[in-house]
Amino acid sequence: MTETVAPEVAPGLDAKVLLEAYRIMRTIRGFEDRVHDEFATGEIPGFVHLYAGEEASAAGVIMHLDERDSIASTHRGHGHCIARGVDVKTMMAEIFGKRTGVCHGKGGSMHIADLSKGMLGANGIVGGGPPLICGTALAAKLKGAGGVGVAFFGDGASNQGTTLEALNLAAVWDLPAIFVAENNGYAETTSSSWSVAADNIADRAGGFGMPGVIVDGFDFFAVHEAAGEAISRARAGGGPTLIEVKLTRYYGHFEGDQQTYRGDEVARAKESLDCLKRFRAGVTDSGQLSDAQLDQVDSEVAALIEEAVVEAKAASKPTEADLLTDVYVSY
Amino acid sequence: MARTISYREAINEALAQEMERDASVIVMGEDNAGGASVGSPGEEDAWGGVLGVTKGLYGRFPGRVLDTPISESAFIGAAIGAATRGLRPVVELMFIDFMGVCFDQIFNQAAKFRYMFGGNALTPVVIRTMYGAGLRAAAQHSQALYPVFTHIPGLKVVTPSSPYDAKGLLIAAIRDDDPVIFCEHKALYDITGDVPEESYAIPFGEANVVREGSDVTIVAIGRMVSVALQAAEDVAGSGIEAEVIDPRTTSPLDEDTILESVEHTGRLVVVDEATPRCNLATDISALVAQKAFGALRAPIEMVSAPHTPVPFSDALEDLYVPNPQRIVNAVKAVTEWKR
Numbered sequence A: 001m002t003e004t005v006a007p008e009v010a011p012g013l014d015a016k017v018l019l020e021a022y023r024i025m026r027t028i029r030g031f032e033d034r035v036h037d038e039f040a041t042g043e044i045p046g047f048v049h050l051y052a053g054e055e056a057s058a059a060g061v062i063m064h065l066d067e068r069d070s071i072a073s074t075h076r077g078h079g080h081c082i083a084r085g086v087d088v089k090t091m092m093a094e095i096f097g098k099r100t101g102v103c104h105g106k107g108g109s110m111h112i113a114d115l116s117k118g119m120l121g122a123n124g125i126v127g128g129g130p131p132l133i134c135g136t137a138l139a140a141k142l143k144g145a146g147g148v149g150v151a152f153f154g155d156g157a158s159n160q161g162t163t164l165e166a167l168n169l170a171a172v173w174d175l176p177a178i179f180v181a182e183n184n185g186y187a188e189t190t191s192s193s194w195s196v197a198a199d200n201i202a203d204r205a206g207g208f209g210m211p212g213v214i215v216d217g218f219d220f221f222a223v224h225e226a227a228g229e230a231i232s233r234a235r236a237g238g239g240p241t242l243i244e245v246k247l248t249r250y251y252g253h254f255e256g257d258q259q260t261y262r263g264d265e266v267a268r269a270k271e272s273l274d275c276l277k278r279f280r281a282g283v284t285d286s287g288q289l290s291d292a293q294l295d296q297v298d299s300e301v302a303a304l305i306e307e308a309v310v311e312a313k314a315a316s317k318p319t320e321a322d323l324l325t326d327v328y329v330s331y
Numbered sequence B: 001m002a003r004t005i006s007y008r009e010a011i012n013e014a015l016a017q018e019m020e021r022d023a024s025v026i027v028m029g030e031d032n033a034g035g036a037s038v039g040s041p042g043e044e045d046a047w048g049g050v051l052g053v054t055k056g057l058y059g060r061f062p063g064r065v066l067d068t069p070i071s072e073s074a075f076i077g078a079a080i081g082a083a084t085r086g087l088r089p090v091v092e093l094m095f096i097d098f099m100g101v102c103f104d105q106i107f108n109q110a111a112k113f114r115y116m117f118g119g120n121a122l123t124p125v126v127i128r129t130m131y132g133a134g135l136r137a138a139a140q141h142s143q144a145l146y147p148v149f150t151h152i153p154g155l156k157v158v159t160p161s162s163p164y165d166a167k168g169l170l171i172a173a174i175r176d177d178d179p180v181i182f183c184e185h186k187a188l189y190d191i192t193g194d195v196p197e198e199s200y201a202i203p204f205g206e207a208n209v210v211r212e213g214s215d216v217t218i219v220a221i222g223r224m225v226s227v228a229l230q231a232a233e234d235v236a237g238s239g240i241e242a243e244v245i246d247p248r249t250t251s252p253l254d255e256d257t258i259l260e261s262v263e264h265t266g267r268l269v270v271v272d273e274a275t276p277r278c279n280l281a282t283d284i285s286a287l288v289a290q291k292a293f294g295a296l297r298a299p300i301e302m303v304s305a306p307h308t309p310v311p312f313s314d315a316l317e318d319l320y321v322p323n324p325q326r327i328v329n330a331v332k333a334v335t336e337w338k339r
Helices: A015-040 A055-062 A078-083 A088-095 A129-143 A161-172 A201-208 A220-235 A265-272 A275-285 A291-314 B007-021 B072-083 B096-101 B103-110 B146-150 B163-175 B224-236 B255-265 B280-291 B314-320 B324-336
Strands: A002-004 A070-072 A149-154 A177-183 A212-216 A241-246 B002-006 B025-029 B065-067 B088-095 B126-131 B156-158 B180-185 B192-196 B208-211 B216-220 B242-246 B249-251 B268-272 B301-304
Touching: A015 A055, A015 A078, A015 A088, A015 A220, A015 A275, A015 A291, A055 A078, A055 A149, A055 A177, A055 A220, A055 A275, A070 A129, A078 A088, A088 A291, A129 A149, A129 A161, A129 A177, A129 B072, A129 B103, A161 A177, A161 A201, A161 B072, A177 A201, A177 A220, A201 A212, A201 A241, A212 A220, A220 A241, A220 A275, A275 A291, B002 B007, B007 B025, B007 B163, B007 B192, B025 B072, B072 B088, B072 B096, B072 B103, B088 B096, B096 B103, B096 B126, B096 B146, B126 B163, B146 B156, B146 B180, B146 B249, B146 B280, B156 B163, B163 B180, B163 B192, B208 B224, B216 B224, B216 B255, B216 B324, B224 B242, B224 B268, B224 B324, B242 B255, B255 B280, B268 B280, B268 B324, B280 B301, B301 B324
Parallel strands: A002 A212, A070 A149, A149 A177, A177 A241, A212 A241, B025 B065, B025 B088, B088 B126, B126 B180, B156 B180, B216 B242, B216 B268, B268 B301
Antiparallel strands: B002 B192, B156 B249, B208 B242
């Protein structure tokens, strides 16, 4: 049942889509690299889990989605938010714990959400998202407009009962749901080669009677193609799919993690696998985009991130009056 | 026009009327139809839930009554997810005891969305669940766990004590934009009472003074309301007039009605089927001790289950559940107390 999708450079994507893909991935990378630097200064409260290195997964999947659709994310959720169009400035403000944040400083990095954009939130609970996506997919199915739900989860969550229950329920209810397992090799420090009993997370799809696909998560085009196929099938009433995206996170589990459990895979990945490098090489070699166009995106993204940080730092913290609001709609 | 129907029928009628009124209301849960799954050779809607509460809805509302696998995390979570996308699901957690296998979705997801997302979330989900002792169902099917939900900010908790309240409170729950835990006592399903045919909603946070009296205030939760009423009739024979208050919802809690009553009577007995540490009896006692201390003429009495799992044997379960005699004893303790 499990198949591996072979990468194919820029299959039928026009320059506008390619530029948008690059902008999303570059924005995620720029955002995460900057949060890494800012966290080191001590100005960001709490914990952050960075998505750098995994950009092709968020971009490759979420670019297929529109306003009918919804996603649920993970601890490592900034990338999914950015790809889904959550405002970068209010995200940064949220991470700095400011009142101007997208969740008014009450959520933080692990709970950034924007339901108006069908983004059900990063999630502080491993395996929290897949059941929720069964519900959003059910709502989409009952509405009948072809909407889908996408649950991103990690290799750690692939062993949670919630995830396995959700896979079964999605198949039983024949839901337009896509389950994207982002296997970055480690749940905190614990290797997925040890913690996942199957050879691949995608191998489990057969047990739920749904297609399972393995994708190279450094290859935007491979992710985009596999996700496109699964999402089209779901929109057409063909039911759920499990996609395993194999990739590497460039930073530790959270900021401050010394990563002594890892070898030199990050250095190797950055050198030879990096999704942004490969994307740039692919689209410039094929003549679809020029280096100048991509450099222009780089500078625009850098300016946006700089503005986001400056504004976040200048913004006010929530006040005592905010402590008690928004527990209920009415009480 | 009111007729006499059962608590079970009142809940069914509330569901049907709300499904009729609002196409976004759906019902889901284990065996909520039963036998309806593709390929079953027998009767569709065979059960209507394990105790028949949702019976008949499957045929009346095609596609809107969903049976589920026994996967509480997945389908409670699905109800919550669907609620964020425009549906108003009423999902059944068959026994409240099963919260153990799906609590994360309830208290870390549904309860927190609105606050955690800065007020930008609506999660109008109702979780109907059966609680309480009395059917000899033993330790894992008999608990009165509503205090656990009451503890969680973001959840509303409802404990209807009569058919009239069950219908009106469930309609209010379905129309409410926050997550609601609707706790149905399993020993109440067959009790009957007058219930209007027309639709009506009972607002949350407004206690019902079930019996007026001036000597002692008895606050009772859920099934304990009828037990407290019986005790009140018993002591009336000795010239003690008890006021019996049913809070109807434990979150929000109508503090004012309780405090005003105690200001008037000077004595409080709280009756709660839950186990005694951090239950509604301790919570309401603390409230009164803090806010109506000056009015108290005797120490507060609490009548609760013992701090044990619910036992199986009828001999033991009958000792476990608070009964009228224990309440009478408590009333006498507060009315006869001397410094």
